[in-house]
Amino acid sequence: MSELLSAKTCELHVHIGGCLTAEDLFELGREVYDQIDWSLFVNSFENAYGTRPDPPALYRQALAEGGGQTLRPYCVYGREDGGDFARFQAKFNFSICVFRHWWHVLDRQDELLDRIVERHRNEGLRYVEYRAMAPFDAEDADDFIDFHTTMARAMVRGARADFHPRYLISLPRWQPLESYRVVRRLLEQQPDLADVLVGLDFCHFEEGYPPESTSAFFERLHRDNADRPAQRLDVAYHVGEVYFDKSLESAVRWCHEAAELGAVRLGHCTALGLDPAAALARREGAHECESTSERLAQIRYDLHHAEALRGRGMVVDCDALRAEQDDLSARDGSKPYRRPYSEARLEEIRLRQAFVLDCLTQSGTVIETCPTSNLRIGAVPAESVHPVHNFLASDVPLAIGADDPGLFDCRLEEEVDWVLRHGGLDAKSLEQRLADPYSFRCGRERPV
Numbered sequence: 001m002s003e004l005l006s007a008k009t010c011e012l013h014v015h016i017g018g019c020l021t022a023e024d025l026f027e028l029g030r031e032v033y034d035q036i037d038w039s040l041f042v043n044s045f046e047n048a049y050g051t052r053p054d055p056p057a058l059y060r061q062a063l064a065e066g067g068g069q070t071l072r073p074y075c076v077y078g079r080e081d082g083g084d085f086a087r088f089q090a091k092f093n094f095s096i097c098v099f100r101h102w103w104h105v106l107d108r109q110d111e112l113l114d115r116i117v118e119r120h121r122n123e124g125l126r127y128v129e130y131r132a133m134a135p136f137d138a139e140d141a142d143d144f145i146d147f148h149t150t151m152a153r154a155m156v157r158g159a160r161a162d163f164h165p166r167y168l169i170s171l172p173r174w175q176p177l178e179s180y181r182v183v184r185r186l187l188e189q190q191p192d193l194a195d196v197l198v199g200l201d202f203c204h205f206e207e208g209y210p211p212e213s214t215s216a217f218f219e220r221l222h223r224d225n226a227d228r229p230a231q232r233l234d235v236a237y238h239v240g241e242v243y244f245d246k247s248l249e250s251a252v253r254w255c256h257e258a259a260e261l262g263a264v265r266l267g268h269c270t271a272l273g274l275d276p277a278a279a280l281a282r283r284e285g286a287h288e289c290e291s292t293s294e295r296l297a298q299i300r301y302d303l304h305h306a307e308a309l310r311g312r313g314m315v316v317d318c319d320a321l322r323a324e325q326d327d328l329s330a331r332d333g334s335k336p337y338r339r340p341y342s343e344a345r346l347e348e349i350r351l352r353q354a355f356v357l358d359c360l361t362q363s364g365t366v367i368e369t370c371p372t373s374n375l376r377i378g379a380v381p382a383e384s385v386h387p388v389h390n391f392l393a394s395d396v397p398l399a400i401g402a403d404d405p406g407l408f409d410c411r412l413e414e415e416v417d418w419v420l421r422h423g424g425l426d427a428k429s430l431e432q433r434l435a436d437p438y439s440f441r442c443g444r445e446r447p448v
């Protein structure tokens, strides 16, 4: 593993829920499979695939055959699953049923989490930032605090001289400020956890949650970080991953806005790297419609950045934009706004992508790219148009992550090798291009 060692041993983008491998699920289920409530998995699998699996029978077969291989078709999401989100969720639910049983019924959370952390340590990783999400209730946040405390304690327990696990709390996009306040409460109650709790994350469905809806949260976060630099929390933000609800311009803008708000790393940003023609070809009429309020946000953005966009060779007619703004402002913001694409518009979107990539480069905002995840969930239709090619051609700081290594059966090392195979750079050039992802870690600006 001497080639690209830094990139292969520093993982900045994994979700704990997606870390359990088929082998882990075999071991965790082998003695309790007939007590696990499988209904979530069985029902969603039947809906997505049309057949109703029998998990206890699968385990009996796996035990007879001596391993997790038997479980793989039910818990590993592969290329053959066809980029269908319902199928992805169905296979994820296998893991969730086992996870919940160990967490809520057996009350053996530590063993469950130690297994995940230990696997990464044994794979030779040196630094990992894990993320996880819990249900949030602003009226009674004790469960939220307990869940994330248990996670963070697993990181404290798993640390070794040559292995440093860290933790990011995934905040619900619909209640960023409220849940963030509870995270600060957690840190006040247990200040020792600040060593491992280094950041916050936004993940899961992004559609319907524009970055600007987190502006009050970011304002508060920046104030708190200035007041408490030793407990500084940085934000990693999934954006521009799945964005069929809006125009390509808006999807590009969302990535820019998340960076402008102060996220230090952006997850996926497919919208900045996938060629617009390939993006449109994914679905009939893709990205032609968005809400009127989204169009208005785009007009505000274009007026604000008019000069910089013109500097890129784009035509920005401010008078026409203001007239459109006046016209649309009188309408119901939720009403759909439709604009078909032309070749000229696609060319303009490429300029917008390059503009935002340069802005991220200037601000030092990192893009986390997850090759297998992007290809399997269907956002990226083929290797040849993977956004990583555009990212590599730019100077944007770039980190490679596995996202859900258990669910996709992809180790970080393999993800980096994928970029080496497909990215058009030899190992030495890629190593130089990627630099050391450790320098992109959350909490890196804390005083030492």
Ligand SMILES: [Zn+2]
Residues within 6 Å of the ligand: 013, 015, 203, 238, 267, 403
């Ligand atoms: Zn992710």
